Amino acid sequence: MFDFIPIQDYYDIYINLCLFIILFTILHSYVLKLEDRKNINYINVVGYLLLVWLILYLGMRPINGIFGDTVNYNVAFTKYAKGGRIGKESDFYWHVFMKFMSQIVNIHVFFTICAFIYIYPMYRLSKELFNKYWYYAFLMFIVSFSFYTYAVNGVRNGAALSLFLWGLCYRDKKVIMGLFFLVATFFHKTALLPIIAYISTYFYNNPKVFFKGWLACIPLSLIMGNLWITLFTSLGFGDDRLTAYLTGEADAGTFSSTGFRWDFLFHSSFAVFAGWYFIYKKKFNDSFYNQLLNTYLICNGFWILVIKANFSNRFAYLSWFMMAIVIIYPLLKQRFFKNQYIMIGKIIFFYFAFTYFMSYIYYEFIKVPVPNTHHTNF
Structure with missing residues (x-):
């Protein structure tokens, strides 16, 4: 120890x-x-x-x-x-x-x-x-x-x-x-979501459609957030514990705060922007990368729909665990920039900067526990 x-x-x-x-x-x-x-x-x-x-x-x-x-x-x-x-x-x-x-x-x-x-x-x-x-x-x-x-x-x-x-x-x-x-x-049963999402990409793997679907989830959540929470609960997604997370009340002042989490949506958008940039701006064509990106978009879109639920951060990890690989994959597979090694270093730094900022500035400002005290286990 x-x-x-x-x-x-x-x-x-x-x-x-x-x-x-x-x-x-x-x-x-x-x-x-x-x-x-x-x-x-x-x-x-x-x-x-x-x-x-x-x-x-x-x-x-x-x-x-x-x-x-x-x-x-x-x-x-x-x-x-x-x-x-x-x-x-x-x-x-x-x-x-x-x-x-x-x-x-x-x-x-x-x-x-x-x-x-x-x-x-x-x-x-x-x-x-x-x-x-x-x-x-x-x-x-x-x-x-x-x-x-x-x-x-x-x-x-x-x-x-x-x-x-x-x-x-x-x-x-x-x-x-x-x-x-x-x-x-x-x-953990919730692993079914990324598994099903990934398997679905063998049948349809066009990022353009999944990008549009991800974007559509934002207004759908803003306008009908409670409807999606009720729908997923009634369909029996997961077990009683997950239902409690969707419908239960969060403790005041905890990380699992309520409302539309624009901060977490901003964080989620890192991988979305990276995928869009490399595929459409840099013309990166890789079937497996499309599968990874589309799996991320499906899982993150699901989370956006229930983002207003208490403890929705627990569902965010069902996509966030893939964020790193979605962002870095193209840079390690194909040359896009003259000084690509420097660009890789900068991207890793700015990606980590969000973690550092949240830990030492954001959480201090809003007076909630830092990540090692989050009760984020399902």
Whole structure:
């Protein structure tokens, strides 16, 4: 365990280390070429150290309420370790996994395994898609606004959606991909949304239509937001817990505030703008990229429709977990700019700047907890 690190500094160490790494990466972009052997050596050393450090740092965190539902997971794990039975739990197989692990490891090893399931697929997909330039995509993943929250709080949801990412590594081996998707739904039923969205792109994959659909969701939510919340609730999307999130009342002063979240819509638009820019302005043509982008647009459009619901931020992650790959993919596949390496560094910096701004300025201004205290687990 990292007991020697003050609890209140845990998130600050993570985010400021990310800031240092990004600034150092930008410096490299100005003094070395992307394909330079020195640069390749640098990104491999830093990338693998970052991968291992994050899994251990986040997995071996102390059991404390500052990490959201970490304490609740610990209570359930301890019950199973003492021989407790699995009740009528939603996401039953997650509890089977937790009970099995409670018989062979302690809670800290369990959280470290969960951190591996959460973080390793981000590396694996980055490596699969971008080979020796994997580091840049992986860095985008780990500096995402929602990354830390789903490592220490919404553990089950984060693990499920990372299994979806892992499945994408086997897109040419449909049976293996399907098995990863199946296990993802075992961990958390809401993984069905990106899975269904992705499968639908095999039948229709025209970004223009999905862009129009995403834009249409904004006025539809503004005008008929309550109707969509009622509709999705009546259709039985998810389980009783998800219905409660859609219709329940949020506590005053929490992150899960109500109303139309223009701040989160602005954040979501980063990936939408990137997709539009590369496909229509830069004429980037890549079938798999279209699938990733369209999956994001479908999932994010669903969230926009229920954006007025209390705790709707829980549904936002069903698309946000893909944002990093949607933004960085074209830049690591095709040359668009004269000094593209510098452009990659700038984009990573500005993408991370939103996370940093929200943590140290926005949340301070509106007086709500920073991301490591969000109760965003379903």
